Amino acid sequence: MLLVTIAFIVLMLIGMPVAFAIGISGVVFFLQHPELPITIPLQQTISTTQNFALLAIPLFIMAGNLMNASGITEKLLDLASVIAGRMKGGLAQMSLALSALMGGVSGSAIADAAMQSRMLGNEMINRGMSKGFTAGVLSFGAILTPIIPPGLGFIIYGTIGQVSIGRLFAAGIVPAFLLWAALAITVSIVANRRGYPAARTTRASLPEIGSALRGGIWAILFPVILLAGLRFGIFTPSEIGAFAVIYAVLIGVLAYRKLKTESFRQALEGSLADIGAVMFLIALSAIFSYGIVLERVPELISGAILSVTDSFYGVLTLIVLFIIACGFFIDATVLIIMLTPIFLPLVRSLGGDPVHFGVVFVVAATIGNFTPPVGAAMYAVCSILKVRIGDYTRESVPLMIAIGLVALLLVFVPEAVLFLPNMLFAR
Known part of the structure; x- marks a missing residue:
């Protein structure tokens, strides 16, 4: 596998799309083993898509775009x-709240950061916030x-590792709010030190609160309905994906x-591009995985x-450090x-x-x-706001520390992750 790994690294360094880099380096493995039928890469690519x-x-993906x-x-x-x-630094705090509310809608960190x-x-x-701090909040949030x-990462991990997607969905909720709280506290500390203003000076009236809740309730209910459907056996993960599409259309x-013919067409076109990229990557990765x-x-x-x-x-700490690196x-x-087929068996063997x-x-x-040198969300935000990577990196250190502390908590306190899935689903 040494030559395969070198081929993958070289192809990535010269800028080849990652799906092709994985597929070509996987084929290199078969060229090293002429005793293996050369038809296996094609068989693996096709069979993976039949799952x-x-x-x-x-x-x-289609439901999120719709x-x-x-x-x-x-x-x-x-x-x-x-x-x-x-709150102090109100727009920054609003962006964090919006990320939490948008989680059940977009499912993509890069798309959310860019939007x-x-x-x-x-x-x-x-409103006076530094460019680096603004980019850091919008990216790390x-x-x-x-x-x-329905996080896409959980769906891929659950499918590859044969892990309950319903339990994974439920397990993500508490960590998400812990991350939100850590980032909000960090933003509040920075905003108070620098005197960043609130986004609004008056308390929201009851009619305004009611109107905002009515407007956002359908997005808030989205993950709740998904979890309920999985918990009570109404849908399988694939079936609830189809329900999510219908829900989004309705x-x-x-x-x-606001979903008119033109916006519907644009959502479908965007979905085709997103689905093609993800599924092509999964299909070619089967060659590498073999x-x-x-x-x-x-x-x-x-x-x-x-x-x-x-x-x-x-x-687990060593694995996390390796994944972050x-x-x-x-x-x-x-x-x-x-990495799921590599590390999940090890974790299971240790209980x-x-x-x-x-x-x-x-x-x-x-x-x-969100981190240099190739963070996709980082580059999306910095290019949109015309922020230098150095400024972004320096101003994002407090946010990175906050996320790192929560990650440590999740590693060493499994109950913070498992509390909700154990309560909602059978062990």
């Missing part, structure tokens, strides 16, 4: 203003998005009345880690696809809960979206 459980991925096209974002922004507008940068970024800067149901047409299993890479890595420590928390260079979706590990894994992998 019925993967049907949930395109359905939830919800965004329905005009729900503006309603959620009004609700975020009511929730956090009067909020266009909506709030320039206004935050105009998007970490809430993929761990609030909300856009009947509740908000070599990993055949070469017994999981066993080799497990042995190397266990030679350092056999403590469960020690092993990889996330500095590789996209979170790719990490979940490539760890796969749901607990899944949440920790997704949080650790997502951190890379």
Whole structure:
């Protein structure tokens, strides 16, 4: 696998799209083993796409795009203003609240960060916030998005690792609010020190609160309905993806009345591009994964880690550090696809809960979206707001520390992750 790894790194460094880099480096493995039928890469690519459980991925992507096209974002922004507008650094606090509310809608940290940068970024800067801090808040705040149901990372991890997606959805809720609280406290401290103003000076009236709640209730109910449907056995994960699409269409047409023919067409076009990118990546990664299993890479890595420590928390800490380090260079979706078959068996062998590990894994992998040198959300925000990477990195240190502390809490206090799924679902 050494030559395969070198090929993958070289292809990534020369700027090749990651799906092709994974697929080509996987084929290199078969060229090293002429005794293996050369038809296996094609068979693996096709057979992977026939996995019925993967049907949930395109359905939830389509549901998220349809919800965004329905005009729900503006309603959620009004609700975020009511929730956090009067706090110091009000627009920054509003962006964090909006990320929490948007988690069940967009499902993508990169998309959420880019969208909020266009909506709030320039206004935050105009109200006196530094460019670096503004970009940091808008970027790091998007970490809430993929761990609030229906997070795409959980669907991919659950499908590959054969872990209950319903339990994963439930397990993401408490960590999401812990991350929100940590980031909100950090923003509040910085805003008080620098004198950043609140977004609004008056308390929201009861009619205004009622109007904001009515406008945002459909998005708030979205993850609740998903969890209820899975908890009571009404839907399988794939079936509830189809329900999510229907729900998004009904909300856009009947509740908000903004999902017209043109916006519907644009949502479908965007969904095709997003689905094609994700599914193509999953299909080509099957070639790479075949070599990993055949070469017994999981066993080799497990042995190397266990030679350092056999403590469960020690092993989990090493895994998290490795995932974060990889996330500095590789996209979170790719990490979940490539590393789940390697690390999940090790965690299970040590008696760890796969749901607990899944949440920790997704949080650790997502951190890379916000950090140099290749963080996709970081580049999206900095390019939109014209912020230098150095300024962004320096101003984001307090936010990174806040997220790191919560990540440590999630590692060493599994109950913070497992409390809700154990309460809602059978163990």
